[in-house]
Amino acid sequence: xxxxxxxxxxxxxxxxxxxxxxxxxxxxxxxxxxxxxxxxxxxxxxxxxxxxxxxxxxxxxxxxxxxxxxxxxxxxxxxxxxxxxxxxxxxxxxxxxxxxxxxxxxxxxxxxxxxxxxxxxxxxxxxxxxxxxxxxxxxxxxxxxxxxxxxxxxxxxxxxxxxxxxxxxxxxxxxxxxxxx
Amino acid sequence: xxxxxxxxxxxxxxxxxxxxxxxxxxxxxxxxxxxxxxxxxxxxxxxxxxxxxxxxxxxxxxxxxxxxxxxxxxxxxxxxxxxxxxxxxxxxxxxxxxxxxxxxxxxxxxxxxxxxxxxxxxxxxxxxxxxxxxxxxxxxxxxxxxxxxxxxxxxxxxxxxxxxxxxxxxxxxxxxxxxxxxxxxxxxxxxxxxxxxxxxxxxxxxxxxxxxxxxxxxxxxxxxxxxxxxxxxxxxxxxxxxxxxxxxxxxxxxxxxxxxxxxxxxxxxxxxxxxxxxxxxxxxxxxxxxxxxxxxxxxxxxx
Numbered sequence: 001x002x003x004x005x006x007x008x009x010x011x012x013x014x015x016x017x018x019x020x021x022x023x024x025x026x027x028x029x030x031x032x033x034x035x036x037x038x039x040x041x042x043x044x045x046x047x048x049x050x051x052x053x054x055x056x057x058x059x060x061x062x063x064x065x066x067x068x069x070x071x072x073x074x075x076x077x078x079x080x081x082x083x084x085x086x087x088x089x090x091x092x093x094x095x096x097x098x099x100x101x102x103x104x105x106x107x108x109x110x111x112x113x114x115x116x117x118x119x120x121x122x123x124x125x126x127x128x129x130x131x132x133x134x135x136x137x138x139x140x141x142x143x144x145x146x147x148x149x150x151x152x153x154x155x156x157x158x159x160x161x162x163x164x165x166x167x168x169x170x171x172x173x174x175x176x177x178x179x180x181x
Numbered sequence: 182x183x184x185x186x187x188x189x190x191x192x193x194x195x196x197x198x199x200x201x202x203x204x205x206x207x208x209x210x211x212x213x214x215x216x217x218x219x220x221x222x223x224x225x226x227x228x229x230x231x232x233x234x235x236x237x238x239x240x241x242x243x244x245x246x247x248x249x250x251x252x253x254x255x256x257x258x259x260x261x262x263x264x265x266x267x268x269x270x271x272x273x274x275x276x277x278x279x280x281x282x283x284x285x286x287x288x289x290x291x292x293x294x295x296x297x298x299x300x301x302x303x304x305x306x307x308x309x310x311x312x313x314x315x316x317x318x319x320x321x322x323x324x325x326x327x328x329x330x331x332x333x334x335x336x337x338x339x340x341x342x343x344x345x346x347x348x349x350x351x352x353x354x355x356x357x358x359x360x361x362x363x364x365x366x367x368x369x370x371x372x373x374x375x376x377x378x379x380x381x382x383x384x385x386x387x388x389x390x391x392x393x394x395x396x397x398x399x400x401x402x403x404x405x406x407x408x409x410x411x412x413x414x415x416x417x418x419x420x421x422x423x424x425x426x427x428x429x430x431x432x433x434x435x436x437x438x439x440x441x442x443x444x445x446x447x448x449x450x451x452x453x454x455x456x457x458x459x460x461x462x463x464x465x466x467x468x469x470x471x472x473x474x475x476x477x478x479x480x481x482x483x484x
Contacts, residue, residue, distance in 0.1 A: 008355055008356075009430070010421050010424050010429050010430060011421045013355050013362070013424075013429075013430075014359075014362065014417045014420050014421045015414075015421075016359045016363070017359045017360075017361075017362035017363040017366055018363075018370075018413050018414070018416075018417045020360075020366075021363045021364075021367045021369075021370045021413075022370055022409065022410060022413055024367060025367060025370045025371050025374055025409075026374070026406060026409070029371075029374055029405075030402065045399055045402045045406060046406070048406070049410070064359055064363075068359075068360060068363050069363075072363060072364065074335070075196070075197065075334070075335035075340070076196065076197065076335070076367070077257075081217075081331040081334050081335075082331065083221075137324070137327065138264075138268050138320060138324050139228065139268075139273075139283055139316070139320050140268055144267075144268070144271070148267050148271065159395055159396075160399055163396060163399045164399060164402075164403060164406065167403050168406070168407060171407050171410075171411055172411065172414070175411055175414065175415065179415070179418075
């Protein structure tokens, strides 16, 4: 069956929900790990989930996995509701989803490189949206937005995402091959 | 277990919500979301402390109507305290940085003569102004008010009604259902994560010893993330098939929970509209609400 980027059928409904729940659970489960030599920057390997769900199931699934997953994670942790950061996390899943239709084997060098490139763009754009919104909400200036919001969010997200995404893509390729789904 | 890990893990399946019989819970969740969002857009129109104080009072009246206790919400407040510290002390007071273009350049210096560092005798000039200090108070009022409105949501809104709430607010059926499904999946996936963790530990995986460089740490997390993710994807196929067999999406859904507006909900929505529209009129028609420093504050500066 031909893939469609913006389709939101039964399969997408289910995987968007699973992606969001996974992102929330794994974010909470790994919140205790701190980046070495970087106080207060939480290490979030789970950021790979919206990227991976985007790459595999398309932009809408990736967006919901990031957006809703971040909302649920914050709700469980008791941090409240921060729409602009949720939106930023959604974009992290949406942008890699734009290449979902061109993905073929998931474990080829080409697929992995494209996944990494679009995930990087997603992180850069998504966290920019979230950080810049702080200028409107909190009255922060650009240097604070860059050094207190943007860079501490972007650097760990990129490191985590770029290392874990190929691992998940290769594992998924094995599942697709084995189960024929 | 590393410090802090066990509490996080144990609370994975625990929502913060419980029935408190507070005034806030008497309102329909849709009306509450409308109020919260209208409040957010209204408060961000202003930098005048008089207006912000008004919003601050409304926010905390709303917050306390929830009957949530400090020991329940303190974790969230610690996070907000950290954010406020970064925003106000580091940005506005220490580095200045133009305070988001809100505070006009110049102003009255707090230490016009500068100071001398004892022992070494070095002279320093600190550019902190009384205007920036006043802006810090405005930031405190504004961020504090927004935080009070949004922090309280998870403690007072039943997770089972998020799907139907957002459907009622106009979200398409499939998106609302996806949201509903995600909330219901959380305990299942948390249990799967626990099972995977136990299975890996039985094979000698020591999460306590996730040490070393960044890359090593991330790669060592993979044995936890990969099985949980792949297992949930396989489960998802079965769920999709089951839903397709039941003709999911062929006609509009019905929901288990039914939400009905009452008079107090209409009153809250009307208040939200007044708040937002009134704010827009104040700012754009009467040019009220921009950054303002009171006279008494400038007198402190000797100006």
